[in-house]
Amino acid sequence: MTGISFDPTAPVFVRRCPSYDTPELMSAVSDALAAIGMKKDDFRGKTVVIKPNLVMKKPSEAAATTHPAVLDALLSYLDNCDTKQVLIAESMGGPYTESALRAVYEVCGIAEVVSHHNAALNFDTTAGTLPAPDGEASKMFDIITPVMEADVLINLCKLKSHSLTRMSGAIKNTFGTIPGLVKFEYHARFSDYTDFNRMLVDLSAVLHARCVMLDLCDAIVGMEGNGPTGGTPRQIGCLLASRNPFALDTLASALLSCEHEVPMITEAARRGYCPVDADKVNAVGDGWRELILSDFAPPETAHTGRNPLHWLPNLFGGKLYRWFSPHPVIRTLSCVGCGECARSCPVHTIELTKNKDGKKKAHIKPDACIRCFCCQELCPYNSVDIKKNPLMKLIARMGL
Ligand code: SF4
Ligand code: SF4
Structure with a gap:
């Protein structure tokens, strides 16, 4: 600017x-x-x-x-x-x-x-x-x-x-x-x-x-x-x-x-x-x-800018980054299949599929997910969890 x-x-x-x-x-x-x-x-x-x-x-x-x-x-x-x-x-x-x-x-x-x-x-x-x-x-x-x-x-x-x-x-x-x-x-x-x-x-x-x-x-x-x-x-x-x-x-x-x-x-x-x-x-x-709230709980995703693996997006076409970074996961038990997440997904990588008892549930195709977390933000039933890679959890615990 x-x-x-x-x-x-x-x-x-x-x-x-x-x-x-x-x-x-x-x-x-x-x-x-x-x-x-x-x-x-x-x-x-x-x-x-x-x-x-x-x-x-x-x-x-x-x-x-x-x-x-x-x-x-x-x-x-x-x-x-x-x-x-x-x-x-x-x-x-x-x-x-x-x-x-x-x-x-x-x-x-x-x-x-x-x-x-x-x-x-x-x-x-x-x-x-x-x-x-x-x-x-x-x-x-x-x-x-x-x-x-x-x-x-x-x-x-x-x-x-x-x-x-x-x-x-x-x-x-x-x-x-x-x-x-x-x-x-x-x-x-x-x-x-x-x-x-x-x-x-x-x-x-x-x-x-x-x-x-x-x-x-x-x-x-x-x-x-x-x-x-x-x-x-x-x-x-x-x-x-x-x-x-x-x-x-x-x-x-x-x-x-x-x-x-x-x-x-x-x-x-x-x-x-x-x-x-x-x-x-x-x-x-x-x-x-x-x-100051020293114990204020951060979001599980916490892109902090201190992340030592921030160079990952540029490696292997971003595949490593996708593997390491937190990603959304549908909580199938509470998902009611309303489709709000699918409608809000910018890259259309969520689909609604019927499970064994015929109830609709959201399903995320992870490869195309850009980690925008719109689905988590807009799910009215709080049915989208954020899953962290175990290595990244360990790094966060070590305060690196
Ligand atoms: S918005 Fe939430 S409840 Fe609705 S389909 Fe998606 S995950 Fe399921
Ligand atoms: S995080 Fe964004 S891109 Fe990934 S499934 Fe949710 S809405 Fe779609």
Whole structure:
């Protein structure tokens, strides 16, 4: 990138929030916006689009999605800003249709919250093209229409572990601006892990360059283990905010004890967008070191960037890498044969076959699998496990 730049010293606001208690959150959101230089006037007369993380229709207690109480607090603030329009927009995993949007908004508790405010839910499922002339991995992105038309975009992300990218915070949440099934095309196009992370940095950067954009992160209760949808809720206890998503994620990675292990952050730091060390982040507000979760469970896949076998993709046409790297396995007992995984697989390597008692079960043809873990992310029954090669398990245990 040459034309897009970020101030690596941009403030990252931290406010300790032990719960989703609404009055406390309202003051936290208001203080967060002030701390990152946003005033009520900045929203006046503007079309403000809020992009939460609604990866799939799960209730807020599952901690896979942005908690509605955080949206409630943000909307309360915006109710007094004399905006032109406030719209909640998300392209979740799976099909991007009006009925799928309606279901996600309902189940995630977003529809109920929005009904109390001067805001609307997006049901427009069209998309546009956003050029990214400075992109290093991609020169163009397909982006959902409300995001293309926003004057102010608020990235209302959720902090959690992620099987593919190690962590999901501000950067990864922008992937949900790409319409529905087109996301699977991106997984196939950027099947190389490094390219996928470079693409995410391009996307986050070009969205921030397109309009006024800010990042607000629900890190009150996050998810550990096999996120973004199949992990376990974990108390983190804070709200984060910044105008620099990369700096926010650098700090967030330290909270989840995966500092220096998140390739998309390493890539952003290489471009000079953010500090590589959380200690160098310009953190303001409450102290954050006491919030570090030293026992935070990583996803089983954990592409850490420290992996000593990272050179394997280039050997023997990638065959060794496929053998060594974690891969998805269907848990046949709980699989109900709904086909969601097959529909979400970018390389169409999952088929539904009937077992002896005539019940449909998913089956993965491993050779073509690109290890994107979309199947694990989107299985509504948590029936996709991640299997690790025993040698890699041993290496991880030895801390190499
Ligand atoms: S693995 Fe999950 S998504 Fe795939 S068919 Fe079985 S239950 Fe459905
Ligand atoms: S089987 Fe799962 S991990 Fe493999 S390519 Fe398909 S969706 Fe991705």
